[in-house]
Amino acid sequence: MSLKVREAAVELFSRQGYDGTSMRDIAKRSNISVANLYNYTDSKETLFWTLMKAAVEDLMHEQREALSHETCSAARFVVFAYTHAKHHTTHAREVVRLGNTPMESLSPDRADKVRAVRDEYEGMFRAVIGEGLKDDFLKTDHYVLANRAILQMGVGISLWFHPEEVLTSESVANVYAAFAMAIVGYDSDAHDRTCAAGTECVAATTWMKWAPGR
Numbered sequence: 574m575s576l577k578v579r580e581a582a583v584e585l586f587s588r589q590g591y592d593g594t595s596m597r598d599i600a601k602r603s604n605i606s607v608a609n610l611y612n613y614t615d616s617k618e619t620l621f622w623t624l625m626k627a628a629v630e631d632l633m634h635e636q637r638e639a640l641s642h643e644t645c646s647a648a649r650f651v652v653f654a655y656t657h658a659k660h661h662t663t664h665a666r667e668v669v670r671l672g673n674t675p676m677e678s679l680s681p682d683r684a685d686k687v688r689a690v691r692d693e694y695e696g697m698f699r700a701v702i703g704e705g706l707k708d709d710f711l712k713t714d715h716y717v718l719a720n721r722a723i724l725q726m727g728v729g730i731s732l733w734f735h736p737e738e739v740l741t742s743e744s745v746a747n748v749y750a751a752f753a754m755a756i757v758g759y760d761s762d763a764h765d766r767t768c769a770a771g772t773e774c775v776a777a778t779t780w781m782k783w784a785p786g787r
């Protein structure tokens with residue numbers, strides 16, 4: 574798909590919503606004819622799906638890359654929460670607004686696929702939380718809700734974050750990572766005793782510097 578069409582579609586879907594955006598709008602914004610737009614995609618739904626899938630896959634790729642540098646399970650948790658929050662300060666519109674499109678607007682088959690992509694991302698985080706629980710670095714009886722709460726909290730950044738604000742992407746992401754640690758009951762004593770990197774670990778430094786109430 575051409576970059577022009579892609580950008581036009583993301584912008585319009587984000588601003589006007591899925592239902593409020595027509596193929597004619599997208600063609601007009603891309604400076605091409607409606608007939609030409611159908612050379613790129615067979616329907617609005619396919620176009621939406623292509624963008625949504627690409628957005629979530631980009632985010633998963635970013636997460637895999639970030640996780641690949643960490644072996645400590647607490648560090649992996651922090652890095653995932655940080656990356657999730659940071660992503661939503663910069664790629665806000667794409668994932669969020671596309672991701673929040675009402676499922677009833679989509680055909681059942683396509684809605685299932687959208688759910689599956691979201692579930693895959695949630696599952697990635699669930700696995701990371703699971704590692705931390707197993708190591709006793711994280712302590713919560715509510716890991717399924719903790720998972721959703723942390724992801725939704727991060728997604729919400731895109732509703733208010735503006736790059737020109739005093740807060741930087743990094744500081745917001747750091748604070749949100751510390752909030753996430755509090756939600757899952759991060760045990761800094763258990764971590765610092767066991768982790769090979771000890772207080773040098775990214776989990777320990779994030780907690781020491783950004784933990785709520787410190």
Ligand SMILES: [Zn+2]
Pocket residue numbers: 645646647648764768769770771774775776777
């Ligand atoms: Zn560690």
